Amino acid sequence: MNNYNSNEVLQYLVENGIIDLGNVEKDMKKQKMQKILLGHPYSIKQGKNGRWTTYVYDEKYPKNRRQIAKSSEEKLHEALYNHYCGIDESKPQNEMTLETLYPRWLELKSLHTDAPTYITRIGNEWKKHYENTDIVKVPVTKLTKLMLDEWAHRLIKNNNMSKKQYYNCTVIMNQALDYAVDLEVIEKNPFKAVKIDGKRMFRHERKKASETQIYTRSEEAQLKRMAWDDFENRVKVHQLSPLAVLFQFETGVRIGELVALRYEDVNGRYLHVQRMWRRDAKEIVEHTKGTYGDREVILTSEALRIIESARKRQEELGVSTDGYIFSITDEPVSYYAVSDLYRKYCNKMGIEVKSSHKSRKTVISSMIDANMNINTIREMAGHADERTTYNNYCFDRSTEDERIEQMERALA
Secondary structure, three states, X not given: OOOOOHHHHHHHHHXXXXXXXXXXXXXXXXXHHHHHHHHOOOOOEEOOOOOEEEEEEOOOOHHHEEEEEEOOHHHHHHHHHHHHOXXXXXXXXXXXXXXXXXXXXXXXXXXXXXXXXXXXXXXXXXXXXXXXXXXXXXXXXXXXXXXXXXXXXXXXXXXXXXXXXXXXXXXXXXXXXXXXXXXXXXXXXXXXXXXXXXXXXXXXXXXXXXXXXXXXXXXXXXXXXXXXXXXXXXXXXXXXXXXXXXXXXXXXXXXXXXXXXXXXXXXXXXXXXXXXEEOXXXXXXXXXXXXXXXXXXXXXXHHHHHHHHHHHHHHHHOOOOOOEOOOOOOOOOOXXXXXXXXXXXXHHHOOOXXXXXXXXXXXXXXXXXXXXXXXXXXXXXXXXXXXXXXXXXXXXXXXXXXXXXXXXXXXX
């Protein structure tokens, strides 16, 4: 066993000409440059004037992008290297702040997700809690654990934050400083050392009252009658949207998944949920929300009747639908045509407006009430963890009188 540490070995190799540190650094930069060019989302072109151009993310410019132009491809690659590595030639590295680091980190973050809403949410957090504050103007090399500890605790107290709000907000601080470590601006992320006593600091959130989160049995029955009436009387431009509402109460699919359903997704008594309408991008994507992925949902007899009713109406109208179950055009039924019906029916019943998501909670709560296996419920809901199912989708559908009667029977 030798007594030399790695620094001593490296110094010996350099001093004796065994390795050339300059060549090592060049090779490392070359490898990093290749990774940057592979991940760069914009095209690199040579114009008629001979200059090489591309774009980089910059929220201060139109469409959140700024053009870079150089006299040669090599110089353009060097400019991209400096951009992604956070090197500002006008400032030394030790003056880099969270304010200058954030746009570059956000650009890298956007390459790791295909959900624009997530990037938008991060942008909103930046504007609300970071932009023009003192902490973002401090050089990252001077950010200490004590400084960040005070910032984090003030953030929670001043905004009366819940645990979820705090972690959504501090994704920026934590991951941007991780990025600074990757850039070798700092050796370690000081925010990792900040500890929060959750029991004392975070605002505790009570689970919302059941009657605000689901449709009661009587409300569901009234709503279904109104939806069937609307379908039969053809009161909507989107004639099949009332059927879409009815179908959601039989399956618990998300509204984005609902409008994207095709006949090819139906296989006997099962529905293959595999795509969704993404409202922000206004397009169909071939995946569902979250990390669970595709799933199978059992179709009730009523669900099958609804599908057959949609098919017959489409045949009667003689329309081309590109296979969409609830559409009378080649495009998916309008997301808003469905969501507006919930508002209409709630207003007619004289109750607080409950969204389509509340029908999903109603279906999942009904399955729990029926003592279905929780793993089956979780899979059909598309949840990765049954805790999500229980914590966010389990509500009591009983009336007050029914609960009293249940209590009497339980303790008799």
